[in-house]
Every structure is written in structure tokens, then in C-alpha cells.
Amino acid sequence: MERARNISEFDTSQLWEEYSMIRLCVVHQGRALPLCWRVIKHRSSSVEMSSYQDMLKRASKLLPVNVKVVLLADRAFANPELVRYVWELKWQCRIRIKGNFWIYAPKHGWQTVKQLHLRLGEAKLIHNVKVHKTESKRLTDVHIAAAWESGSREYWYILSTEPTTLQTFWEYGLRFDIEENFLDDKSNGFDLESSRLRSAPAISRLCFVIALTTLFLTAQGLAVADSGYRRLVDPHWFRGLSYLKIGWNWIHTAITKNWAFLPFYSFTSYLDSHPAIASRRKHLQKLFRIEFYASTLDYAS
Incomplete structure (x- = not known):
């Protein structure tokens, strides 16, 4: 039986084209819960590993030891x-790579992943791959999931430290939860960019307040949904708002109408048994939109 799993998302967000916020989050039911972060004065979203290595090390001490990360x-x-470094922390990873990423094919030598010649709707799952032409950077025994998605006609290349399956694409898709988290920080929630702070330490402390508030509101939203009160603040037949927004609406209404705050809720799983649905038709379109015919290759054989 597989150990309990923790899906962690890692990304950066720009503030005023002057600061870069590096954040590690934990996936939880359609959103990302902030775990740790660092704000640096940096004009690009691409940052060196020295800027976030200590942050990942601290995060490894915060996560339970008996879960697969x-x-x-x-x-x-x-x-x-x-x-x-992920291997050193005893974690696994799923990282999207560019089309010019080099891999070694036994019959063809070095080639880029875009030279895999995918057909529309095809996925190739390649195991035990050697990557990086530069010997000092070379990795062996990693795995690639490559696909040309027929709906958006977009190419997807995922590097994994575990053998890839079609599930690899779904797992990587959870990464977009952190984009919603950044949106909650900014225009969809806390309006961080309206802050007049222009100091990395001060912005980092403000992010701490936002992170605590995110946890509090999300816990309230989960408690509201679990108690059967969701439609008092989210009138959709199916859940139409994030748990954070449900909690936000509940607290606002509780203050104005003298309702009670609900007991806190435990964060238990990254899986959402009641995902947010804008409409049944769009939900079914999304659910059955992506299909692949897949082939598996093992470059070690």
C-alpha cells in the first residue's frame, strides 16, 4: 500500500516588476496552501537555486516524515x-521541461524532446532516460512523459523522478492550483499589489499574515461545506467558489448578521471529493476533453 502523499507546488510571482516571491505550497482540494516563501529584489521570474535551496530544506522539516512528497x-x-536536491531530500518531482531539452535515445543519440515526433493526441512514456548533454549536469534514470494534446494542440513534456504513466499529466496539472493561490493574493482577494511596501523583509512579513489568513478562511470554508451551510454563502447548486472564498463570504456575513464562526477543520487530503463546478455541461466537457493513445518506451533496454 502506497504511503500517504503530499503534493507540493513550487513557483514564483512578480510584484511590480521589482520583487520576486518564491513560494512552496501544499495542494489542498483545488487550491494551494502556503507552506514557506521568500521575497527577493529580483526583476525576473527565473531565479537561481541558491535563492531557494534553504527554503526547501526548511520545508522538508515542516512536512511529516511518513508521507511521500x-x-x-x-x-x-x-x-x-x-x-x-529533490533526491537528497528523499522527495519525488514532476517538472515541466521545454521542447529544446536534451535526452539520449539509444538508437538516435542525443536529441531534443520535440524531436520525439508526436502525433496529435499521442503520448509517449519514456523510462530510464539520460538527460543533459553537458556531462557535469547529466542525470540518468529519470523519466519523461511527452504528449501532444488534441484539444489545445499544446505540447507537454514532463520530467519525473518516477516511471511515468498517463497519471503523470494529471499530477502535474495540480501545479496550476498555485496560480489560483497567487491570484488570491492579488486581484482576486487580498490585493497585495496595492501595498505600498517596497522592502523585501516587510513584504515577506505581510505574506506571513496573508498565509495565516488563507489558512483560516480555507478552514472556515471547509467547515461551512461540511456542515451543510454552503449554499447560504455560495448559492450554486454545485460548489461554485473555492473554499477560501466560501470562508471569506461566511466570515463577512457572520460579522454583519451575528452568525457564529465555525470550529476549525483539519486539512486532510489533496483530493477534492466535491470539486468546484461552474456548470454541469462545462464540467463534463472538461472531464472528458483530454484523451491520449499512449506508448511506453524503456531506454535502458
Whole structure:
């Protein structure tokens, strides 16, 4: 039986094109809960590993020791140093890579992943791959999931430290929860960018307040949904708002109408048994939109 799993997302967000906020979050039911972060004065979303290595080390001490940690990261973090450090922390990872990423094919030598010649709707699951032409950066025994998605016609290349399956694409898709978390920080919630703070330590302390508030509101939203009161603040037949927004609406209404705050809720799983649905039709379109015909290759054989 597989150990309990913790899906962690790693990304950066720019503030005023002057500061970069590096954040590690834990996936929880359609949103990302902030775990640790660092704010640096940096004009680019691409940051060196020295800027976040200590943060990952601290995070490893905050997470339970008896769970399997899977780190999700975008193309800006596709470097061998991060993969090696993930192994050192005894984590796993799923990292999106660019089309010009080099892999070694036994019959063809070095080639880029975009030279895999995918057909529309095809996925190739490649195991035990050697990557990086530069010997000092080279990694062995990693795995690739590559696909050309027929709906958006977008290419997807995922580097994994575990053998890939079609499930790998779904796991990587959870990374977009952190985009919603950044949106909650900004225009969809706390309006962080309206702050007049222009000091990395001060912004980091403000992010701490936002993180605590995110936890509090999300816990309230989960408690509201679990208690059967959701439609008092989210009138959709199915859940239409995030748990954070449900909690936000509940607290606002509780203050104006003298309702009680609900007991806190335990964060138990990254899986959401009641996902937010804008409409049944759109939900079914999304649910059955992506299909692949897959082939598996083992470059070690």
C-alpha cells in the first residue's frame, strides 16, 4: 500500500516588476496552501537555486516524515541541481521541461524532446532516460512523459523522478492550483499589489499574515461545506467558489448578521471529493476533453 502523499507546488510571482516571491505550497482540494516563501529584489521570474535551496530544506522539516512528497514545478525550475536536491531530500518531482531539452535515445543519440515526433493526441512514456548533454549536469534514470494534446494542440513534456504513466499529466496539472493561490493574493482577494511596501523583509512579513489568513478562511470554508451551510454563502447548486472564498463570504456575513464562526477543520487530503463546478455541461466537457493513445518506451533496454 502506497504511503500517504503530499503534493507540493513550487513557483514564483512578480510584484511590480521589482520583487520576486518564491513560494512552496501544499495542494489542498483545488487550491494551494502556503507552506514557506521568500521575497527577493529580483526583476525576473527565473531565479537561481541558491535563492531557494534553504527554503526547501526548511520545508522538508515542516512536512511529516511518513508521507511521500511530490514536488511540482514549471519550466523555470528545470535544472539538474534541483532534481539532485529533490533526491537528497528523499522527495519525488514532476517538472515541466521545454521542447529544446536534451535526452539520449539509444538508437538516435542525443536529441531534443520535440524531436520525439508526436502525433496529435499521442503520448509517449519514456523510462530510464539520460538527460543533459553537458556531462557535469547529466542525470540518468529519470523519466519523461511527452504528449501532444488534441484539444489545445499544446505540447507537454514532463520530467519525473518516477516511471511515468498517463497519471503523470494529471499530477502535474495540480501545479496550476498555485496560480489560483497567487491570484488570491492579488486581484482576486487580498490585493497585495496595492501595498505600498517596497522592502523585501516587510513584504515577506505581510505574506506571513496573508498565509495565516488563507489558512483560516480555507478552514472556515471547509467547515461551512461540511456542515451543510454552503449554499447560504455560495448559492450554486454545485460548489461554485473555492473554499477560501466560501470562508471569506461566511466570515463577512457572520460579522454583519451575528452568525457564529465555525470550529476549525483539519486539512486532510489533496483530493477534492466535491470539486468546484461552474456548470454541469462545462464540467463534463472538461472531464472528458483530454484523451491520449499512449506508448511506453524503456531506454535502458
